[in-house]
Amino acid sequence: EVQLVESGGGLVQPGGSLRLSCAASGFTVSSNYMSWVRQAPGKGLEWVSVIYSDGTTKYAASVTGRFTISRDNSKNTLYLQMNSLRPEDTALYYCARDDPFTDAFDIWGQGTMVTVSS
Amino acid sequence: SSELTQDPAVSVALGQTVRITCQGDSLRDYYASWYQQKPGQAPVLVIYGGNNRPSGIPDRFSGSSSGTTTSLTITGAQAEDEADYYCNSRDSSGKHDVVFGGGTKVTVL
Numbered sequence: 365e366v367q368l369v370e371s372g373g374g375l376v377q378p379g380g381s382l383r384l385s386c387a388a389s390g391f392t393v394s395s396n397y398m399s400w401v402r403q404a405p406g407k408g409l410e411w412v413s414v415i416y417s418d419g420t421t422k423y424a425a426s427v428t429g430r431f432t433i434s435r436d437n438s439k440n441t442l443y444l445q446m447n448s449l450r451p452e453d454t455a456l457y458y459c460a461r462d463d464p465f466t467d468a469f470d471i472w473g474q475g476t477m478v479t480v481s482s
Numbered sequence: 483s484s485e486l487t488q489d490p491a492v493s494v495a496l497g498q499t500v501r502i503t504c505q506g507d508s509l510r511d512y513y514a515s516w517y518q519q520k521p522g523q524a525p526v527l528v529i530y531g532g533n534n535r536p537s538g539i540p541d542r543f544s545g546s547s548s549g550t551t552t553s554l555t556i557t558g559a560q561a562e563d564e565a566d567y568y569c570n571s572r573d574s575s576g577k578h579d580v581v582f583g584g585g586t587k588v589t590v591l
Contacts, residue, residue, distance in 0.1 A: 425578070458525070463530075467531070
């Protein structure tokens with residue numbers, strides 16, 4: 365079965381760090397474009413970051429310099445290292461497979477909640 | 483702020499047709515995709531490449547595009563179609579890789 369399972373969310377103080385994980389099954393993370401998309405409570409979807417199959421990474425302006433996307437091919441897992449967290453980073457973080465042929469996110473995880481608060 | 487613009491909310495009578503629109507300069511260069519999101523659930527892809535449905539998506543969902551506007555049409559809306567709908571595309575401005583619209587809440591009356 366093709367699926368994505370996120371983990372690693374939680375409550376963190378402003379300025380703190382968290383690392384999110386996204387374990388994939390049924391397909392190979394390194395052969396695909398993989399993105400993180402977040403959704404603040406009651407708000408819309410916001411693209412955060414992508415890692416291409418060739419390892420190229422891109423970030424939304426709001427997280428550039430603070431977040432790092434990576435993958436572990438041996439574990440077939442995607443990561444998002446989040447540093448210098450701000451209250452406005454509070455959101456449900458989804459990982460999604462980003463199909464470069466259709467330009468669509470065709471597989472989504474269920475999300476992991478990150479709350480930044482003192 | 484979103485670089486794709488959607489109406490915040492629309493309503494449709496049960497069994498009738500509703501069209502949701504999405505506007506943005508990136509749509510001149512890229513096809514849009516559409517996602518359905520029900521409360522407490524992850525988004526689900528319903529249209530990609532402008533007018534293609536993934537396996538399992540009912541054929542009452544269709545897409546179209548013209549210039550900088552793309553549309554999602556639900557023909558014969560059902561109660562289970564009540565949800566938030568988001569458009570997205572690659573970003574031709576180069577500022578981001580991907581942009582999303584702000585979402586449209588569809589209410590089935």
